[in-house]
Amino acid sequence: MRVLLVDDEPHVRKSVRLLIDWKSLGIDTVLEADNGVAATTIIQAMEPEIVIMDMMMPFKNGMELLEWMQQHGGGRSIIVISGHSDFEFMRHAIRHGGMDYLLKPVDKSELQKAVRKAVDSCNAAKQQMLELRQLSGEMNEMRSLRRDKLLAELLAGPASETVQEALLRELPSLRNVKRCTAAIIRPGFAERGMSGLPASRLHELLLNVVSIAGRALGPEEKGLAFLSGTDIREVALLIWDGLPEAVSLAGAIAQTLSESLKVRCDIGVGGEREFPHFLHQSYREASEALRSRNMLHLHNAVQQWSQETRERDGRLKFYKFEETIYLAIRSANAGQIEAVVRQWIDSIRAVGFLPLNVLQQWREEYQLFKTRLAEELLPNDSGQREDEPAFLIPLQEDGGFSLEGLQQELNADLIRLQQQLLRVQQSANRNVIGEIAQFLESNYMRDITLQEISDRFYLNKEYISRRFKNQFDETITDYVNRIRIKKAKVLLLNPQLKIAEIAQMVGYHDDKYFSRVFKKWVGQPPNEYRGSVSGV
Incomplete structure (x- = not known):
């Protein structure tokens, strides 16, 4: 805490310095000025919380200094030490923010008490300001959550008139929006979130994405960025400027996010639709565009929806390989597993097209296959049943898909399962x-x-x-x-x-x-x- 002593008499300033136990009051800086003009310069530069001042000074007297401090923002505690008991001086000091008016020669205990009172007042003001800021932050957060919830309802389906009116009250500028393009940002770290990224950390990172995308869009000028609410891994964009501009803007946002966060960010862009009645249709299209992107060739971060999007298929079916994998596991030979997995990966390369939705479907089918295998070969009462770890879609550090990683992951997972079965067989033959x-x-x-x-x-x-x-x-x-x-x-x-x-x-x-x-x-x-x- 800082204190400014203002008095044209050096010995008075020295006496005040000696009379007060500054350290016990939490005051670490004591500044001095010998006139009112010098005091204004120090106040502007150093912003002391407490001013201890005289009334009779050259260039700018105490009454003028009090008026100047009141005009240039209060918030500081003022103690007047004067040799004049004139009532007009006292009234002027109190009217312009003076907390105490002490007469010279000042008593040490009275001065210490007055400064303590000033310190307590400053601390109370700081605490109040802190609480107000915290309350303001909480209110802004609640407003943001309320806004995002209303927008999420628009994305989910045709919203009621009540929801639309509530949203327009929150964002009056949307009354001028007639058509809109929805887009979805899926950062690489969010995809990796399936591998166990804590939900709180994922939420924090996605808020950074919202902030960066929001700055690119401007304050509602070109659109909005917010947490979609339908998928914890997504950030939703609403763009007003038409479809070509929306695609271009999405590309710029993807590049900015990649440079800022050092991670790949894919963006799916839906068609331009009437706002707000058909916004949900554009959002579904953006989601389809993301799910159908080819994981083998992620050259373009922006995936634009088209009618052909719905007709894409990975063609390869996991169930066609189930029997071969089953036999490889029962062979008790790790080389057989590696050969089967290599055959599967080579088939994927030959097709050259692997949409994300197909990859996710394979993941679910593979987990189901392992569950059935465990139920068949590892009875519950064998003592050998282990909790199956979730099979993860392998992604590179930047969020791109790794076919080599998929091969390694499958080899390791299936060989582990094969070894578990071998232990069961060995245990069955001994007491x-x-x-x-x-x-x-x-x-x-x-x-x-x-x-x-x-x-x-x-x-x-x-x-x-x-x-x-x-x-x-x-x-x-x-x-x-x-x-x-x-x-x-x-x-x-x-x-x-x-x-x-x-x-x-x-x-x-x-x-x-x-x-x-x-x-x-x-x-x-x-x-x-x-x-x-x-x-x-």
Whole structure:
């Protein structure tokens, strides 16, 4: 916080400096001026929150300085220190923003109290301003959300008269709009959002897209940019200038976004339609244009809708490869999987056309295929069923599609599934729970966790616990404790071994805990047991 001392007498300014404990008040800067004119210059340059001033000064006296400060914006606390008790001076000071009027020679405690009061007033004003700004920001955000919701209703279908009137109240300039072209921005990071980008981060990035696109459109001059509300990965554009201009403007926006965000941004542009009644039709066309873009040749970021858009097809059908993939998985040979996947990728290259909607359809069919395969070959009670990770559409860093990435992703995913099936087959041919029991007997002195057993035998923890209890009629913990106590009883026959040593030898790091467990199983503490078996 800054304070300005204004007095033509240097010793007065020096006294005020010495009388006040500035640090305790949170004041880190004390400025000085020896006349009213110099004070105005410092106030304009440094903007002190508190002014401590005299009334009788050269060039511009205290009354004139008070008037000048009031004319040039208040918001600062003013304390007058004067040698004159004239009522007119006091009234003038209070009328023009003076908080306190102190008479010279000033009392230290009164001055400290007056400055404290001024500091509190400044802090309260700052807090109030902060709250007002926060409230204003929240109100603007609510207004923006309300506007976006109304626009989203127009995109979804023919809106009611109530919705249209509410939107026109929010955006009166739309009354002059007769025709409109809808467009959809789909940034590369939003496509990658399917791979797990946090929703909050995705929303933040999309707001940046809205801001950049909005600046390119101007404040409602050429159109609007907003979150579509129908898809969390999209930003919607409404452009007023006609279809050719809309396509050109979309291209400029795509380039600006790419340069600013360092990521590819595809934009689908619908046809020009009557506003607001047929805006939803233009929006559907923009969505169709995006979904039908060829992922193998993304040369142009702007995809314009045409009647031919609806007739495009990727031609390749995933179900034609299902049996071949199934046989490759059952072959227990990773090379067979790689050969099948290579055949599939070569077929895609030969066709040379892969729309996004076909790619997404394949993804869903592939997930369904894996689910059916798991249900057939991995029964729920086998303990081998794992949560299937979602198969991801591989995209490059700039958001472009990677056919090589798709090949790698399929190879890795199918080989992982093949290895999982192999483990099931191997487990079916042996008594896994018996092997677990043998493992525990050989390692009873170690602290073995259920997770370690799960990792070692490729079975989930719940399955291990349930099967072990059914087969041995006791939990794994009781089984290990029983082995340890049995070993401990043998070691207790040696009088040279201390109880603490025996506890360590059988896997207990705390001899007191060992004693409690021993008593629970044997019915007496280790010392008493040793005495009973030795005849002492």
